[in-house]
Amino acid sequence: xxxxxxxxxxxxxxxxxxxxxxxxxxxxxxxxxxxxxxxxxxxxxxxxxxxxxxxxxxxxxxxxxxxxxxxxxxxxxxxxxxxxxxxxxxxxxxxxxxxxxxxxxxxxxxxxxxxxxxxxxxxxxxxxxxxxxxxxxxxxxxxxxxxxxxxxxxxxxxxxxxxxxxxxxxxxxxxxxxxxxxxxxxxxxxxxxxxxxxxxxxxxxxxxxxxxxxxxxxxxxxxxxxxxxxxxxxxxxxxxxxxxxxxxxxxxxxxxxxxxxxxxxxxxxxxxxxxxxxxxxxxxxxxxxxxxxxxxxxxxxxxxxxxxxxxxxxxxxxxxxxxxxxxxxxxxxxxxxxxxxxxxxxxxxxxxxxxxxxxxxxxx
Numbered sequence: 001x002x003x004x005x006x007x008x009x010x011x012x013x014x015x016x017x018x019x020x021x022x023x024x025x026x027x028x029x030x031x032x033x034x035x036x037x038x039x040x041x042x043x044x045x046x047x048x049x050x051x052x053x054x055x056x057x058x059x060x061x062x063x064x065x066x067x068x069x070x071x072x073x074x075x076x077x078x079x080x081x082x083x084x085x086x087x088x089x090x091x092x093x094x095x096x097x098x099x100x101x102x103x104x105x106x107x108x109x110x111x112x113x114x115x116x117x118x119x120x121x122x123x124x125x126x127x128x129x130x131x132x133x134x135x136x137x138x139x140x141x142x143x144x145x146x147x148x149x150x151x152x153x154x155x156x157x158x159x160x161x162x163x164x165x166x167x168x169x170x171x172x173x174x175x176x177x178x179x180x181x182x183x184x185x186x187x188x189x190x191x192x193x194x195x196x197x198x199x200x201x202x203x204x205x206x207x208x209x210x211x212x213x214x215x216x217x218x219x220x221x222x223x224x225x226x227x228x229x230x231x232x233x234x235x236x237x238x239x240x241x242x243x244x245x246x247x248x249x250x251x252x253x254x255x256x257x258x259x260x261x262x263x264x265x266x267x268x269x270x271x272x273x274x275x276x277x278x279x280x281x282x283x284x285x286x287x288x289x290x291x292x293x294x295x296x297x298x299x300x301x302x303x304x305x306x307x308x309x310x311x312x313x314x315x316x317x318x319x320x321x322x323x324x325x326x327x328x329x330x331x332x333x334x335x336x337x338x339x340x341x342x343x344x345x346x347x348x349x350x351x352x353x354x355x356x357x358x359x360x361x362x363x364x
Contacts, residue, residue, distance in 0.1 A: 036073070060090065
């Protein structure tokens with residue numbers, strides 16, 4: 001039997017066509033080596049299941065031919081939508097761009113590097129259809145170096161503690177979400193990393209699904225420095241009052257250390273008659289400075305967040321968008337603003353109007 005041509009032209013959907021059953025959001029950055037295979041395998045799986053779907057690729061400012069390939073795919077398959085950023089803004093803003101444009105009640109998210117197998121998509125969908133708000137992908141056998149998996153385990157442990165959600169793999173981007181669970185968090189997704197942890201922190205139910213994991217093509221983009229910054233982001237984003245906790249821990253450690261060093265100094269002085277003060281004093285100072293450096297890094301994370309909020313910078317800037325006409329003005333893809341914020345804005349406007357009216361009355 002001849003293999004179906006997945007690049008054969010398909011008729012464009014009519015405007016009155018109902019929203020698909022599943023939206024698959026794929027974030028990409030310099031994935032020219034894998035993008036066509038990812039498309040073929042994803043389409044083959046979903047067509048085999050008979051599931052009406054749409055594919056939303058978000059190109060996070062790739063410098064290779066990723067977008068050119070996506071343009072060609074979109075030209076032959078109108079079910080494919082493409083968003084291209086003007087530059088690299090990061091995985092989580094790209095995730096927001098895809099989620100905010102998804103039209104389906106079930107949304108699957110995945111990276112474009114093919115470390116996750118598209119053949120596992122039906123299992124994630126089945127978990128959501130079975131009643132879970134989130135089907136959490138769990139990489140049963142990770143093909144990453146210890147330098148990548150060890151920090152990941154630490155971050156997972158922190159997120160389990162802070163979110164009170166007992167799952168094993170917060171870092172896996174291969175998940176399925178019920179639309180109703182994602183919409184309340186759209187205002188924070190992108191500004192806050194770990195989309196899955198954010199959605200689950202809102203009380204969404206979760207079911208873990210084991211998914212395959214393949215070695216990455218090329219080196220990982222998560223350097224030790226980036227992983228450290230990611231850990232700081234977790235502390236600042238999910239740990240309530242971390243500055244107070246860090247200060248408390250710092251005080252306890254310094255007190256215990258000072259007490260221990262003092263006792264040791266007395267013993268050494270009595271036993272040897274010669275206390276090595278400069279050496280031990282230097283060790284104590286370096287230890288305290290190390291902890292203070294961590295606290296300052298955490299403060300820097302907070303200050304960076306405050307700066308971004310004050311400046312009001314957008315999450316991302318879109319250079320080009322292909323498919324579904326445009327997301328602008330479509331109520332199914334627009335970010336949902338919580339009703340309490342709308343009411344607050346209306347109250348502020350009414351208060352301002354009353355103040356202006358009183359001022360005009362005084363002037364008269």
